[in-house]
Amino acid sequence: MQLTVNGRPREVGVASSIAQLLARLEITPESVAVAVNGDVVARDAWPTRSVGAGDDVEIIRIIQGGADEDPLAIGGVTFRSRLFCGTGKFASPEIAAAALAAAGTELVTVAIRYVDLDAPSTSGVLGGVDLSRYRLLPNTAGATTAEHAVKMARLARAATGTNFIKLEVIGDAQYLWPDTAATIEATTQLVREGFVVLPYTSPDLVAALRLEDAGAATVMPLASPIGSGQGYNDWVSIERICSRVRVPVVVDAGIGAPSEAAMAMELGASAVLVNTAIARAADPVRMAEAMKLAVIAGRLAHRAGRIPRRAEAEPSSPGHGVPKAPAVAR
Numbered sequence: 001m002q003l004t005v006n007g008r009p010r011e012v013g014v015a016s017s018i019a020q021l022l023a024r025l026e027i028t029p030e031s032v033a034v035a036v037n038g039d040v041v042a043r044d045a046w047p048t049r050s051v052g053a054g055d056d057v058e059i060i061r062i063i064q065g066g067a068d069e070d071p072l073a074i075g076g077v078t079f080r081s082r083l084f085c086g087t088g089k090f091a092s093p094e095i096a097a098a099a100l101a102a103a104g105t106e107l108v109t110v111a112i113r114y115v116d117l118d119a120p121s122t123s124g125v126l127g128g129v130d131l132s133r134y135r136l137l138p139n140t141a142g143a144t145t146a147e148h149a150v151k152m153a154r155l156a157r158a159a160t161g162t163n164f165i166k167l168e169v170i171g172d173a174q175y176l177w178p179d180t181a182a183t184i185e186a187t188t189q190l191v192r193e194g195f196v197v198l199p200y201t202s203p204d205l206v207a208a209l210r211l212e213d214a215g216a217a218t219v220m221p222l223a224s225p226i227g228s229g230q231g232y233n234d235w236v237s238i239e240r241i242c243s244r245v246r247v248p249v250v251v252d253a254g255i256g257a258p259s260e261a262a263m264a265m266e267l268g269a270s271a272v273l274v275n276t277a278i279a280r281a282a283d284p285v286r287m288a289e290a291m292k293l294a295v296i297a298g299r300l301a302h303r304a305g306r307i308p309r310r311a312e313a314e315p316s317s318p319g320h321g322v323p324k325a326p327a328v329a330r
Helices: 018-024 093-103 124-128 146-160 180-192 205-213 235-244 258-266 284-304
Strands: 002-005 008-011 032-036 039-041 056-061 072-074 077-079 083-085 107-110 135-138 164-167 170-172 196-201 250-252 271-274
Touching: 018 032, 018 056, 083 093, 083 284, 093 284, 135 146, 146 164, 146 180, 164 180, 180 196, 180 205, 196 205, 205 235, 258 271, 258 284, 271 284
Parallel strands: 002 056, 083 107, 083 271, 107 135, 135 164, 164 196, 250 271
Antiparallel strands: 002 008, 032 039, 032 056, 072 077
């Protein structure tokens, strides 16, 4: 007898009831719910509720929330993907859309800028990206004071309807280095106004702790200057932040290769934000997929727990029972 079980055709032999079907499929009935042709069937009816050829059966197991999928929660929102993506620097809207899809990302950053009064309908490279598929993370890129950043955040919320904000307050234009004091000040104000603040900051432990105290939903230390692709200038400081703050740590800026994204996760980061390394790659779509896989691998490695570092070698094979070496001819 052929049924559709959880969306797939399935040959199950003879099973006259839901109870018999579960037995044939070797599914234990505890913590299971069953629907037949869209109707949820009460547990006490399973022995008598018949199933027949062509029926559409859905079998749902109740599991501990998040136990298998390892979700990330920020500001009351759950994310399955730990790769966040920027939307700038892509060569075309089509490439941007394909790369974001390949990345599997659920959170994308967007900048806010004045409308071009000479071409008010122009939407830029994002014109071909279906932003309804993603949660938007507007940023305050370009802000140089706390007051400037707060104003931009308010405009971003009015334009997008989201209270998520990536807070950037730049203190040095050459290296786009964050002004941590102004960032803490702006975080404090924006949290009071109901924003979910994800602040870009330097890899400084004390700054990260102060941002956490100010109510930041995450801290986002840079690996190296924005867009530089240098990787890590100071990975030890990133690891230190990951070990001390309680809010999620998102490594932001400077990642140039998938190995560096994986390293961020191995160090204990909750996520990474990548833009230039994907958008400016020779093949942005393939690079986006590579970053996705690297983040998954790095997270699995962190959860698995790496072996301790040793000063000396340790043999993998047993030290006893080694065959004698041949005698040396004299």
